[in-house]
Structure formats: structure tokens, C-alpha cells
Amino acid sequence: MLPKRTLIFLLLILLAGNRLAAQTTCTTLGQNPETAFPVCGTALFHQGIVPICGGFLMLSPCPDPSGVITNRNPFWYKFTCFSSGKLSFFITPDVLTEDYDWQLFDVTGRNPGDVFTDPSLFVACNWSGDVGITGASDVQGGVSLVECAGSGVNLFSMMPDLIAGHNYLLLVSHFSDTQFGYTLSFGGPGNTAVITDTIAPHLANASKASCDATRIMVKLNKRMKCSSLAANGSDFTVNPPLATVTSATGIGCASGFDMDSILLTFNQPLPIGNYNLVVNRGSDNNTILDICDNGIPENEQIAFTILSNLPVPFDSLQHDHCLTDSFLIILADSVQCTSIAGNGSDFSITGPYPVTIANAAPAYCLNGFTRQIIVRLNTALIQPGNFRLVLQAGTDGNTLLSKCDTASVAGSFIPFVVKPKPFVDFAVPASLCLPGALARFMNRSTISDGTENLFQYAWDFGDPASIPNNTSSLKDPLHRYTRVGPFDVSL
Numbered sequence: 001m002l003p004k005r006t007l008i009f010l011l012l013i014l015l016a017g018n019r020l021a022a023q024t025t026c027t028t029l030g031q032n033p034e035t036a037f038p039v040c041g042t043a044l045f046h047q048g049i050v051p052i053c054g055g056f057l058m059l060s061p062c063p064d065p066s067g068v069i070t071n072r073n074p075f076w077y078k079f080t081c082f083s084s085g086k087l088s089f090f091i092t093p094d095v096l097t098e099d100y101d102w103q104l105f106d107v108t109g110r111n112p113g114d115v116f117t118d119p120s121l122f123v124a125c126n127w128s129g130d131v132g133i134t135g136a137s138d139v140q141g142g143v144s145l146v147e148c149a150g151s152g153v154n155l156f157s158m159m160p161d162l163i164a165g166h167n168y169l170l171l172v173s174h175f176s177d178t179q180f181g182y183t184l185s186f187g188g189p190g191n192t193a194v195i196t197d198t199i200a201p202h203l204a205n206a207s208k209a210s211c212d213a214t215r216i217m218v219k220l221n222k223r224m225k226c227s228s229l230a231a232n233g234s235d236f237t238v239n240p241p242l243a244t245v246t247s248a249t250g251i252g253c254a255s256g257f258d259m260d261s262i263l264l265t266f267n268q269p270l271p272i273g274n275y276n277l278v279v280n281r282g283s284d285n286n287t288i289l290d291i292c293d294n295g296i297p298e299n300e301q302i303a304f305t306i307l308s309n310l311p312v313p314f315d316s317l318q319h320d321h322c323l324t325d326s327f328l329i330i331l332a333d334s335v336q337c338t339s340i341a342g343n344g345s346d347f348s349i350t351g352p353y354p355v356t357i358a359n360a361a362p363a364y365c366l367n368g369f370t371r372q373i374i375v376r377l378n379t380a381l382i383q384p385g386n387f388r389l390v391l392q393a394g395t396d397g398n399t400l401l402s403k404c405d406t407a408s409v410a411g412s413f414i415p416f417v418v419k420p421k422p423f424v425d426f427a428v429p430a431s432l433c434l435p436g437a438l439a440r441f442m443n444r445s446t447i448s449d450g451t452e453n454l455f456q457y458a459w460d461f462g463d464p465a466s467i468p469n470n471t472s473s474l475k476d477p478l479h480r481y482t483r484v485g486p487f488d489v490s491l
Contacts, residue, residue, distance in 0.1 A: 026053035026074065029257065033112030033169055036076035038223065038258045040292035041196035045184040047075055048094075050174045058171065059119040060103060062127055062148035069101075069127050069149060073174035077184065078112075080167050085192030086159035090135040091172055092183045099175040100134055100182055101127045101149075108166040115169060123168070124160040128153035129175075136160060139189040162193040197222065201290040202297075206277045206304040211404035213269040213306050214243075218262040218277065220288070224296075226253035228289035230282030233264055239276045239301075243268050258291065272308055276301040309404035314391045314412040324418055325380035327389060331400075334369035335408070337362045339401035341394030347375055350413075351387035355379075369403060384420040384448065388413040420448040422455065426491050437481040441489070462487035 028051050029035045037045065054071040062069055081087075091100050103125035105115045115121055124145040126134050134155045136142060142158035162168065172184065186195065202221045209217040218236070229235060233245030243266035250259035264277075279287050279300040287295040312335050318328040340346060344357035356378045363372035375389070390413040391399055400408040425444040432439055441459065446452060459472040461479040469479065481487065 023055040024053040026051070026071075028053075029255070030075050033076050033107075033115055033171075035256050036078040036112065036169055038225075038291045039077045039079035039170075039186070039195060041079065041186045041194065042292060043186075045077070047181040047184070049179050050075070050181055052177060052179065054173075056116065058103060058173075059116070060122060060125050060127070060148075061119075061146050062125070064149065068175075071171060071173055072101075073177065073179075075172050076112075077170040077172070078107075078167065079170075079195040080197070081162040081164050081193055081195055082197060083192075083194035084162060084164040085194065086138075086190060087162050087186070087193040087195070088135070088137050088139075088159050088188040088191035089170075089184065089186045090133060090137065090188065092133050092185070093131070093180065094182060095178070095180045096133070097131050098178065098180055098182075099129065099131045101125075101173045101175055102134065103127075103171045103173075104136075104160060105169045105171070106163075106166055107169050112169060115171070124157050126153075126155065126157045128155050130155055131176075137188055137190070159190060162195070168195075196292060197290065201288065201294055203277065203279065203300060203302040206302055208270075208304075208306055209263060211309055213271075214266050216264050216266075216270075216277070216304065218264060220260050220262070222290065223258040223260045224288050224290045225293075226250045226257055226259050228284070228286055228295075229253070229259070229262060230284045232283055234284075235280055235282035235288055236264055237278045237280055238266075238270070239278055240273075242273075242275075243270050262288075270306045272306050274303065274305050276303055309402065309406040311406045311408045312400060312402045314400070314408050315414060317389060317414050317416060319416060324416075325377050327375045327416075328363065329373040329375060329389075329414075331371045331373070334371050334403055335373075335400040336403070336405075337365040337368055337370050339396070339398055340370075340373055341396045343395060344375060345394035345396075346392060346399055347394075348390045348392055349377075349387055350390060352385040353383065355381060355387070373400075381418045382421065384418050386415065386417055388415050420451075422447045424491055426489075428489065432481060432485075439479050439481060441477050441479070441491075443475050443491070445491070457491065460490045462489050 026032055030037045050073050052073050054074045056071050058069050058071055060069055093100055104123040105121040106123050126147040127149040128147055129149055129151045136157050136159045138159050140156040142156040145157055145160055147154050147157050199222055201224055204219040204221045206216050206218045209215040229248055229250050233248040236245050245264050246267050247265045249263045251261040252259050279296050281287055281298055287298055289295050312331050312333045316330045340360055340362055344360040347357055349355040358376045358378045360375045362370035363374050364370055391408055392410050393399055398407050399410050423446050427442045427444055428439055457473050457475055459477055461470050463470050
């Protein structure tokens with residue numbers, strides 16, 4: 001019997017190994033939620049080849065003891081609902097004897113990868129084990145939003161209700177381990193949801209994107225097709241023609257199919273001045289196209305300006321108004337961390353009495369830049385007064401330097417106030433007689449500017465056994481002690 005048990009053990013190892021091998025990370029664009037195809041509701045999507053990968057479990061309402069509900073040989077599609085209603089779609093295999101499955105998720109406000117961990121994103125599914133055309137259609141016999149795995153299960157689910165403004169992901173899973181493709185189409189009888197963006201494509205704005213003015217960033221009014229952008233930059237010219245666009249890069253196109261920004265590079269710096277960016281039909285014979293192949297109008301123009309590199313303004317800080325031994329300077333834009341003199345000599349303080357700075361440092365550095373600087377003093381500012389934190393050239397020979405090496409203006413200052421600090425005092429009888437000792441506490445706190453009427457009080461009578469009567473917010477409170485002290489009273 002020993003040889004038989006050994007053979008069974010080896011067989012189990014082989015089966016486990018095959019199951020693990022079936023879980024393969026997908027690397028083709030469109031085969032992960034993060035790189036999903038953007039959808040135009042009026043278009044047909046044909047996927048000619050389906051690379052074999054995936055096999056990771058998907059969360060669904062279906063019981064799945066055998067682990068067959070997976071992102072097997074998947075492709076993902078993303079879309080937004082622009083008008084609420086019911087959604088109909090069809091997945092037609094190129095070979096009708098193939099088994100395709102699907103699941104729909106509502107990912108509004110979520111990361112795409114959450115579909116693997118959060119069951120609340122589920123909208124509808126069909127994991128039927130039968131072959132042929134599948135999808136969501138009441139006309140084709142869909143009666144439930146949930147159709148689970150197994151033979152004889154309805155290939156069509158009922159049409160899900162989409163919500164305007166919500167974002168969705170559709171997983172198409174190819175259970176048959178071939179690479180034959182399919183066609184995905186949206187719409188049909190009973191479909192009332194609108195997933196086609198009717199906003200016309202346009203340029204939104206353009207701005208300088210490099211210190212030497214050899215690049216500008218173009219913002220689009222919505223996401224558009226990466227594939228419609230001519231890499232040689234021929235979709236754009238500038239007027240006056242003081243430089244030529246030599247390349248165009250869609251932001252995010254290296255890891256997806258759509259973009260909302262384009263980085264243009266010129267053959268030489270653009271001089272300071274006003275320009276128009278002009279849309280052309282590029283060398284690919286189109287302008288920039290939206291997801292539904294509508295193009296930005298040819299000859300559309302948008303104005304932009306090339307300015308001299310501006311210094312980062314010195315205009316905001318945080319500090320304790322009553323006791324100041326440090327400041328947090330908050331800048332509107334990033335400065336170079338290395339331009340901050342560690343001895344604090346980029347700053348000085350003027351006011352009613354002398355103040356010396358001990359040191360200064362970036363609150364944090366990200367890629368060599370920061371927007372926050374901590375300035376520490378040798379001694380705390382206790383006495384009240386009006387002060388100025390003044391920017392100056394430090395021992396490193398400069399003030400704060402921007403990303404483009406432009407120095408912030410020496411002599412710039414930020415005013416701040418150190419407010420008077422209250423002198424806390426109160427009186428209480430030196431001794432009390434039990435039982436039922438009633439103590440009257442008399443507030444004698446003062447402040448040099450005479451604003452005692454603005455005080456708020458927080459008494460603690462040191463008598464925790466009397467909770468909730470152990471504290472008070474009155475100016476001159478009473479408290480009854482029912483046991484022998486002493487008691488530590490604080491205000």
C-alpha cells in the first residue's frame with residue numbers, strides 16, 4: 001500500500017503546481033483594471049487576440065468552491081455614465097464554441113485595483129459555463145443580475161441600472177484557454193443608460209513647462225486617445241512661429257490608452273511674449289481625437305504667455321501666537337532644499353526687542369524641493385509685540401531659489417504678532433470643614449492688554465470622586481468636597 005500512497009501524494013503536488021502556475025500577472029495594456037480600455041458607447045470593440053494570463057480570484061455573490069471565478073485571460077473596459085438608465089451589451093466570441101464571462105463594477109471614487117478586494121463594488125455578472133454570445137439583455141432572456149458558474153446557466157443577465165456621474169469597470173474573462181478574440185458592443189433593445197460623452201473635444205489651456213521655455217504643457221478639456229497624438233508634434237504649431245514643435249508626449253500614455261495633458265517640446269526656447277497654440281491635422285492625418293473619434297477642430301487656437309522665471313513669494317507662516325520658539329514657513333511653490341542656509345542666515349527678525357535665529361531646515365524634501373521651512377529661535381518669544389520675519393541673502397550667498405534658480409526677493413517680510421500671555425491666578429480658602437465643605441474659588445487671572453473679558457475657564461477641582469462635578473467653566477465656581485483632602489486644584 002505504501003507505493004499507492006506515494007503516487008497520490010505526488011499527484012496532489014502536481015495538481016497544486018498547475019493551479020499556482022495558472023495565476024500569471026498580466027502585462028499587456030488593457031488586461032489590468034489600472035490600464036482599462038476607455039469606452040465609447042457607440043463603438044464596437046474587437047479584440048483579435050487574447051493573451052493568456054490572470055487566473056486570480058474575483059469577488060462576486062456566486063459560491064465558488066472550486067475557484068473558477070477568476071480574471072482568466074482578461075480584458076478590462078472603463079466608462080462613465082452620463083445619463084442614468086439600464087445598460088445592455090453583448091460579447092460575441094469570434095469562435096462561438098468559446099466560453100466568455102464578465103463582471104461589472106462601480107468604482108466611483110475608488111482605485112481600480114479595489115475590484116479584487118472590495119465586494120461592495122459589484123454591480124452584475126455572468127459566469128455561465130456555456131459557450132456562445134453572452135452579455136446583459138432583458139430581451140435575450142436576462143432575469144437576474146447574478147448568473148453563476150456552471151453548465152445550463154443563462155448566458156444573459158438582466159440589464160444593470162447605471163447611475164449618472166458614476167464610473168464603471170467591465171471585466172471580460174475568457175474561460176477557454178485559446179487566444180481567439182471577441183467583439184464587445186454596447187446598446188440594444190431596452191438600453192437607456194448613456195455612456196457616450198457628448199462634450200466636444202477642445203484645448204483647455206497651455207502653460208510653460210520648463211525653465212528654459214523649450215516645453216509647454218497642454219491641458220485638454222477631457223480625456224482623449226493617446227493613439228491620435230502624432231509623436232513628432234505635427235498636431236500643433238505656435239504663432240508667431242518663433243519655434244517649432246519637435247515632439248509631443250501624452251501624459252499617462254505609457255501605461256494607458258487615454259490622456260488629458262500633452263507635453264510639447266520645441267526646437268529652441270520660446271522668447272518672452274504672447275503666443276497662440278494652433279491645432280493642425282498631424283502627420284497621422286487627424287487632430288487629437290476623443291474616445292468616440294471626434295476631433296479637436298482644425299485651426300482651433302488657445303493663447304498662452306511665456307514669462308520670465310518668477311521668484312517664489314515669501315508670504316505665509318504658522319506659529320504659536322502666545323509662545324513662539326519656531327516658525328513654519330509655508331510657500332506657494334517649491335524651492336530648492338539646498339538653497340536654505342542651515343544656520344538660518346536667510347532670515348532675520350525685527351521687532352520691539354532683539355531676537356536671534358538658531359537654525360533653519362526644510363520640513364521635508366521631495367526630489368530636492370520643499371514648500372515648507374522650519375525656522376528655530378535661540379530663545380522663545382514670550383513678551384508680546386509686533387514682529388517681522390525678513391528674508392535676506394544667507395551665508396550661502398542667496399535667498400531661497402526656485403526650481404528655475406530664481407531667487408526670492410531679499411527684503412520680503414511676513415508680519416506676525418506675539419500676543420500677551422495670561423497670568424493665571426486664583427484664591428481659595430486655606431481650609432474647609434467637613435462634612436459638606438463648600439469651596440468658593442475666586443479667579444484673579446489677568447492679562448496685560450486688559451482683555452480678561454475674553455477669557456475662557458477650565459477648572460479641575462482635584463476631586464475625581466465627584467465626577468462629573470469635578471470640572472467647571474465658570475469664572476468663580478463653587479465645589480462641594482465630601483471627603484478629607486488635600487486636593488490639587490488647577491485652572
